[in-house]
Amino acid sequence: MGAISGEELLKWEKMQGMGAREEKILVLVRLRPLSEREAAANEVADWECINDTTILYRNTLREGSTFPSAYSFDRVYRGDCSTREVYEEGARGIALSVVNGINSSIFAYGQTSSGKTYTMNGITEQSSL
Numbered sequence: 001m002g003a004i005s006g007e008e009l010l011k012w013e014k015m016q017g018m019g020a021r022e023e024k025i026l027v028l029v030r031l032r033p034l035s036e037r038e039a040a041a042n043e044v045a046d047w048e049c050i051n052d053t054t055i056l057y058r059n060t061l062r063e064g065s066t067f068p069s070a071y072s073f074d075r076v077y078r079g080d081c082s083t084r085e086v087y088e089e090g091a092r093g094i095a096l097s098v099v100n101g102i103n104s105s106i107f108a109y110g111q112t113s114s115g116k117t118y119t120m121n122g123i124t125e126q127s128s129l
């Protein structure tokens with residue numbers, strides 16, 4: 001993994017808004033692309049990433065639900081983002097902060113098949129490169 005540089009720490013603090021000393025929890029959301037099976041069944045994604053921090057939820061199941069809801073997070077990764085990008089921007093700083101003696105943890109939360117294992121295995125592989 002290597003040591004964390006001052007530049008990386010600054011970038012990490014910037015991502016957290018007011019700075020790492022004030023913000024304790026960072027919430028990153030990664031959307032996964034539709035699987036081949038879902039695409040073959042003409043399913044559509046209810047979630048859409050509209051910028052780096054906001055996702056829209058369109059409830060296609062509920063009739064009369066025409067207005068999408070917007071949710072903001074510290075960082076949102078769209079379905080075509082690579083695991084490398086998620087690692088570099090979202091996880092590397094946290095992993096390396098441990099080397100600097102900062103207690104940190106990364107955990108994945110989401111419904112079944114949302115990509116927790118894929119992402120956590122992927123960032124672990126990236127960190128060992």
Ligand SMILES: Nc1ncnc2c1ncn2[C@@H]1O[C@H](COP(=O)(O)OP(=O)(O)OP(=O)(O)O)[C@@H](O)[C@H]1O
Nearest residue numbers: 031032033079110111112113114115116117118119
């Ligand atoms: N970003 C992605 N790009 C491509 N495929 C993905 C991505 N995320 C997940 N997948 C694929 O989607 C499927 C479900 O992912 P995964 O097993 O990681 O989900 P999970 O959240 O760990 O599920 P569970 O809670 O059931 O263990 C897998 O086949 C995985 O390869």
